[in-house]
Amino acid sequence: MFLNQFLLLAAILFCIGVYGVLARKNGVLVLMSIELILNAVNINLVAFGAYWHANDMANVSGQVFALFVIAVAAAEVGVGLALVLLIYRNRQSIDIDDVDMLKG
Amino acid sequence: MLALLVAQNIAFYIIAALMVVGAIRVVTTKNVMHAALWLVLVLSGAAAQYILLAAEFVAITQVLVYLGAIIVLFLFGIMLTRAKTGNDDDLDNKKSAKFIGAGIGVLLLGLMSYSLIDGFKDTEFGNLMVQRTAEVSDSIFSTYLLPFEVLSVLLLAALIGAIVIARRD
Numbered sequence: 001m002f003l004n005q006f007l008l009l010a011a012i013l014f015c016i017g018v019y020g021v022l023a024r025k026n027g028v029l030v031l032m033s034i035e036l037i038l039n040a041v042n043i044n045l046v047a048f049g050a051y052w053h054a055n056d057m058a059n060v061s062g063q064v065f066a067l068f069v070i071a072v073a074a075a076e077v078g079v080g081l082a083l084v085l086l087i088y089r090n091r092q093s094i095d096i097d098d099v100d101m102l103k104g
Numbered sequence: 105m106l107a108l109l110v111a112q113n114i115a116f117y118i119i120a121a122l123m124v125v126g127a128i129r130v131v132t133t134k135n136v137m138h139a140a141l142w143l144v145l146v147l148s149g150a151a152a153q154y155i156l157l158a159a160e161f162v163a164i165t166q167v168l169v170y171l172g173a174i175i176v177l178f179l180f181g182i183m184l185t186r187a188k189t190g191n192d193d194d195l196d197n198k199k200s201a202k203f204i205g206a207g208i209g210v211l212l213l214g215l216m217s218y219s220l221i222d223g224f225k226d227t228e229f230g231n232l233m234v235q236r237t238a239e240v241s242d243s244i245f246s247t248y249l250l251p252f253e254v255l256s257v258l259l260l261a262a263l264i265g266a267i268v269i270a271r272r273d
Contacts, residue, residue, distance in 0.1 A: 001112055003227040006153065007220045009120045013127050013146070015213040020131030022205030026195045028136060028181050032143050035174065036127055039150050042162075050157040054230040060239045064248050066162045067240075070169050071255055075262035077174050081181040082270040088185040089272075097197070 006047035014040035027084040027094040031077060038073045042066045116156055123149035134191040140178050147171055161237045 013036055020033025049062010088094050126145035133139050147170045154163035196202060244252055 001109065001116065001229050003229060004220055004224050005116055007224065008217055009123065011213060011216040011220060012124055015209040016127040016131055018212060019205045019209035022208060023131065023196055023202045025197045026136065028178065028185065029139055029195060032130055032139055032178065035143065036130060036146065039147065043150060043153060046154050046157050046159045046162055050159060050232055051229055053235050054232055057233065060235050060243045063159050063162050063235055063240050064243050067165060068251060068255060070165055071259065074169055074174060075259050077177055078266045079262050081177055082266040084181055085184055085270050094185050
């Protein structure tokens with residue numbers, strides 16, 4: 001297997017996630033697209049970790065970093081959905097476009 | 105050894121195709137509930153890729169944390185915001201914004217695939233070894249002990265923050 005197979009798959013998923021963040025206006029769907037992006041990064045980390053581990057048996061840094069990213073993603077989704085709920089409670093819709101009170 | 109490599113490649117391409125189709129459906133579908141279910145496909149595909157890369161512990165953690173916890177959180181979010189269960193035409197930005205988003209996505213993909221193909225041409229994995237859970241835990245609790253502790257503080261802060269934000273006063 002080539003290292004590039006995994007890196008290109010991750011690049012494709014990352015770009016689909018970026019498109020989702022830009023094209024969607026529903027708050028929950030934007031968070032889902034961010035999950036796609038974080039997963040693409042994780043595939044990269046694990047692929048590089050496996051590549052490194054094949055040369056240096058004692059090194060599993062790629063996996064450790066992937067685990068850290070998973071934990072941070074869980075925290076991010078928790079806070080993000082709390083924010084979406086708060087927006088829904090205040091204005092009965094979760095359109096990100098409607099949240100424009102900072103615009104003068 | 106060659107037969108195993110061929111089998112690994114076939115498995116990779118099947119799972120990769122499923123993941124890409126699922127990801128595209130997540131960002132294009134008109135139904136919020138379906139988007140969450142397509143996301144399940146993408147996340148479990150990622151877990152399968154970790155197994156192919158011989159990273160067992162991350163694969164199991166992916167299933168437990170993403171499929172077990174984060175998807176359930178998303179479903180809670182969908183239900184609590186009373187999204188329409190059927191098709192909803194009001195999920196996307198207007199057409200021009202979608203075109204700009206697609207343009208940025210394609211541009212980014214072209215740039216990244218050019219630099220990846222240029223940089224890693226045909227680097228092979230070599231002899232993929234199983235990365236044992238014991239090695240991972242040794243690494244977390246020796247080399248990466250400080251980041252681990254910082255991460256637990258971050259999780260605590262996120263927990264308290266989420267409760268404070270979502271609480272009804």
